[in-house]
Amino acid sequence: MYKMQKIVILVVMCYAWLPAFSQHEHHMPAKKDSMQSRRDTPMQHEMGMDMPPMSHAFSLHLPMNRNGSGTGWLPDASPMYGYMIHTNNWMYMLHGSIFIRYNNQDFTNKGVRGDDRFDAPTWFMFMGQRRIGQNGLFHFSSMFSLDPLIEGRRGYPLLFQTGESYKGQPLVDRQHPHDLFSELSVSYSYAFSKKMDAFIYLAYPGEPALGPVTFMHRPSALDNPNSPISHHWVDATHITFGVVTVGVRYNKFKLEGSSFTGREPNEDRYNFDKPRFNSWSGRFSFNPSDNWALQFSHGYVKSPEELHPDENIHKTTASAIYSIDMGNGNNINATVLWGMNKQKEYKGENAFMAEGAWRKNRLAVYTRYEFTEKSGEELVLAPMFEDHDIFSIHAFTLGSNYDLFELKHTKVAGGIQWSIYHTQASLNTLYGKNPMALQVYLRIYPSLMKM
16 A cells, blocks of 8 residues: 555656646747758657757757667657757757556466566656757756656566566566666767767766667657566666767768676666776667668677676677658557677577557557577576576567546556567476466656647
């Protein structure tokens, strides 16, 4: 009962806070500059051509829709949900998501590793930017989560999920909570021409140039309350305490590199971990059209897990993100990605994921398929299995939600989600054969941005 009271109080506070920013949304001064000379984007059609939108975070000559997480790219046709505020010199944007839910992992009670609970995963992002001279752009970004308050340090139940620790023990079959401060970053970019610009990004914490846009910022994953079980194969570095990234864009291509702290956040979710800058990554991105964002990246991550300080990982990822705007707030979004974790002298562990979302008026339908290879060490299977025994895990999710009402440019949707898992029969004594999960939830989120 106490846990539910805390969820309700925090959600009511957040729900009261979010619409306050939207009061400014329809009172922005008209402003003309060179951004109006760009081709129309979905955002511009809704804003009107006499009022230019916020530009991309790292380029004066790219649309805001391309903003992802960290310095990653989304397709230009991506939908944007949030509240925007304009002043004479600054442009600000706030967005986020709250899921109030009941989550039951293994509702058929086939195994011994499932769990259930009421909780409310959350994240919020506030960013702002302004021109510096004719060709410069300064940008700041901050990201927060109330997970430490609501989820506790143990996180929420999620079968076959692994990564990080709690009370000195590895977390398994649970998604760790995200830190209170997930990103505090500043950046500066300079436009040499409409086709070429360069930038530097400094964050503590933040996200290096490694992997696709993180799951909570991908349009194909916005309706899904869960992180992927391949999270630590593909985008585990999205909260890193100490990042420096430099990059250059030429036309549709971008090349960037990062130095960052390899250690993942510790179980104290309110503090700032020690910056080390002992790891590196590089990423190549290509957006061939408004509808596609492609990337390939590789990185060396030194000692990511606190419980295994001598283990270093080479991460390799590739992804394709697709978005199409069908007008009137209707859209289709999809992501296909692959990632591999490779330790020296051991076989690489692969992860593949495909997810999609279709929105029509007030209805959203979404799905996700994952194939992930995890070791006995990751799944904490000793002494039954050796640490480096590899297990193939399949997970399929289908969900839907419907917008119940809208208040002050903030929507409340009701939804349901079902998942089924499959792995080797040798794990049936722990997980059961093909365990299933069920969730019901209310989602609170900003409306599609309009002016």
